[in-house]
Amino acid sequence: MKEILFIEPVLKERIWGGSRLKEYGYDLPSDQTGECWAISAHPNGDCVIRNGTYSGRTLSSLWNHHRELFGLPDAKEFPLLIKIIDAKKDLSVQVHPDDEYASLHENGASGKTECWYVLDCKDDETIVIGHHAKNTEEAARMVREGRYQELIREIPVHKGDFFQIEPGVLHAIKGGTLILETQQNSDVTYRVYDYDRLENGRPRELHKEQSLAVMKCPFRPKLGKPVTYRVGSASVDHLITCPYYSVEHMTVTGPASFMAGAVFQNLSVIGGEGTIDGIKIRKGDHFIIPSGYGVFELSGNLEIIRSSPCELMVK
Numbered sequence: 463m464k465e466i467l468f469i470e471p472v473l474k475e476r477i478w479g480g481s482r483l484k485e486y487g488y489d490l491p492s493d494q495t496g497e498c499w500a501i502s503a504h505p506n507g508d509c510v511i512r513n514g515t516y517s518g519r520t521l522s523s524l525w526n527h528h529r530e531l532f533g534l535p536d537a538k539e540f541p542l543l544i545k546i547i548d549a550k551k552d553l554s555v556q557v558h559p560d561d562e563y564a565s566l567h568e569n570g571a572s573g574k575t576e577c578w579y580v581l582d583c584k585d586d587e588t589i590v591i592g593h594h595a596k597n598t599e600e601a602a603r604m605v606r607e608g609r610y611q612e613l614i615r616e617i618p619v620h621k622g623d624f625f626q627i628e629p630g631v632l633h634a635i636k637g638g639t640l641i642l643e644t645q646q647n648s649d650v651t652y653r654v655y656d657y658d659r660l661e662n663g664r665p666r667e668l669h670k671e672q673s674l675a676v677m678k679c680p681f682r683p684k685l686g687k688p689v690t691y692r693v694g695s696a697s698v699d700h701l702i703t704c705p706y707y708s709v710e711h712m713t714v715t716g717p718a719s720f721m722a723g724a725v726f727q728n729l730s731v732i733g734g735e736g737t738i739d740g741i742k743i744r745k746g747d748h749f750i751i752p753s754g755y756g757v758f759e760l761s762g763n764l765e766i767i768r769s770s771p772c773e774l775m776v777k
């Protein structure tokens with residue numbers, strides 16, 4: 463019988479961070495805590511298991527020595543990274559490379575496709591997704607001439623919104639926004655624009671050349687509506703399936719049984735409290751349902767983001 467793996471998050475201080483991750487029950491290193499690496503086997507923040515047989519082991523060590531828990535025998539690295547981000551101040555405008563570019567220019571690293579579920583934001587808040595340049599030449603001219611306000615595409619954002627961010631798409635979270643991010647296990651980011659801010663009296667490094675090399679021009683917004691289905695006393699919004707992951711938003715109001723598949727699933731409780739197979743869970747808990755675990759039952763009043771890697775695409 464496989465056990466559910468409860469994960470101890472790694473908290474990261476950031477110059478733009480705040481203290482709202484306290485709302486998830488975490489002890490923060492400071493009032494400038496920007497990221498909770500909730501489920502991560504990345505060397506920059508390798509989470510520890512906090513229960514059962516594997517208590518105290520890192521997720522990367524389980525990945526390397528107990529692959530039967532995950533069900534991806536041929537995958538090189540743990541494929542996903544789940545974060546909660548508290549942006550007290552605006553984050554810089556960034557873009558990520560795809561697998562091909564990252565592998566060639568970043569020592570064989572993976573590219574980054576990521577997606578955001580908006581946990582909270584201020585009224586009348588905006589978010590940066592995409593740009594207005596008609597082609598690569600115009601984008602290069604705007605970057606060279608510092609015409610970033612013309613370049614970036616800002617749109618309104620609301621609690622509960624979901625955004626898929628493919629490689630090559632400019633993006634940024636503004637101050638006051640809290641998101642849950644599901645992404646490829648990669649830390650490769652190119653900073654395009656930092657609002658001319660200074661850190662210790664100097665601007666932070668920009669990666670204009672790399673950014674322009676990977677930016678997709680023109681930007682075409684992807685429109686899609688989640689498909690909602692019911693499982694017992696739960697309502698599930700299927701948010702995305704892309705070559706890297708599937709992500710769903712679950713609202714549980716009573717008992718609901720789900721089936722674990724051939725690959726593992728990540729669950730993050732983003733609201734409420736309840737139980738999973740009789741074990742108490744609450745807002746801020748993150749856990750992995752191992753591959754082949756079988757049926758699991760959620761109960762209580764819970765809001766959960768669930769993700770799993772797309773097994774066919776994982777190398």
Ligand code: ZN
Pocket residue numbers: 556558576633651
């Ligand atoms: Zn990003």
